[in-house]
Amino acid sequence: MDLRYPIGRFKFNGPLNEAERQKLIDEIEETPEKLKAAVSGLTPEQLNTPYRPEGWTIKQVVHHIPDSHLNSYIRFKLALTEDEPTIKPYSQEKWAELFDSENTPVEVSLTLLEMLHTRWVILLRSLKENDFKRNFNHPEQGLVSLERTLSLYAWHGKHHTAHITSLRERMGW
Numbered sequence: 001m002d003l004r005y006p007i008g009r010f011k012f013n014g015p016l017n018e019a020e021r022q023k024l025i026d027e028i029e030e031t032p033e034k035l036k037a038a039v040s041g042l043t044p045e046q047l048n049t050p051y052r053p054e055g056w057t058i059k060q061v062v063h064h065i066p067d068s069h070l071n072s073y074i075r076f077k078l079a080l081t082e083d084e085p086t087i088k089p090y091s092q093e094k095w096a097e098l099f100d101s102e103n104t105p106v107e108v109s110l111t112l113l114e115m116l117h118t119r120w121v122i123l124l125r126s127l128k129e130n131d132f133k134r135n136f137n138h139p140e141q142g143l144v145s146l147e148r149t150l151s152l153y154a155w156h157g158k159h160h161t162a163h164i165t166s167l168r169e170r171m172g173w
Contacts, residue, residue, distance in 0.1 A: 001166075003051070003052035003053075003055070003163075003166070004052065004055070005159070006159070006162040006163060006165075006166045007155070007158055007159055007162045010151075010152055010155045010156075010159070012148045012151050012152070013151070014145075014147055014148060014151065015147065016132070016147055016150075016151070018129065021132060021147070021150060024150050024151055024154040025121060025124045025125060025150070025154075027154040027157065027158065028117060028120065028121060028124065028150075028153060028154050028157060029117060029121045030157075031065075031069075031113070031117060031157030031158070031161070032110065032113045032114040032117050033114075034157070034158075034161050035062065035065060035110065035113065035157070035160075035161050035164075036110050036114075038161050038164040038165050038168070039058065039062060039106055039110070039164060042058065042168075042173065046058065046171075046173060047059045047062075047106060049167065049171075051163040051164060051166070051167045052163075052167075055163075056096055057102075058106075058163075058164050058167065059101070059102065059106055060096045060101050060102065061160050061163055061164060062106040062109050062110065062164075063096070063100070063101040063104060063106070063109045064092060064095070064096050064101070064160065065109070065113055065156075065157065065160050066109050066112045066113040066116055067092070067095050067101075068092065068153075068156065069113065069116055069117070069120070069153060069156075069157075070116060071087075071090065072120075072149060072152075072153050073116060073119070073120045073123075074087075075087050075136050075149065076120070076123065076124075076146060076149065077123070078136055079134045079135060079136040079146055080127075080131060080134060080146075084134075084135050084136060084137050084143060085136050085137065086136070086137040086138075086139065087136050087137065087138055087139075089138065089139060089140060124150070127146075131146065132145065132146045132147040132150065133145060133146070133147065134146050136149075
């Protein structure tokens, strides 16, 4: 198994129908609770354990998820209110090395993720089929649809949660 991709690499199987979009929204809605369960009961030493050799610590993974999902939430709002806006990429690796990502208690990011996903899911459930066809311009990837982004972020939450649960399984935690 490739420890970097415990659930496999992201694949977009679009275009999506309404039922498929709703399933992805449900998965985004479930992410905070699943992440919280994945880190439940871990000691500070365990939270500071990399999920793979040369990988982020569990704590960094937990802080990365709301960082990334905040960016995605903003990208959704930009794409819904502007014509193909150009978004700003960021260095997730450098963000994960910042003081807050290494020193903030994970409970802060778990709460942030829960509140963010509450807002995001309310927005997502309000969207019509044509809204998911809207795009933003990613300077490195070109035009990206909200439908593809929805699929990516449903995968993203499961992907990083699996980093933690697979480490727990390997370590017998």
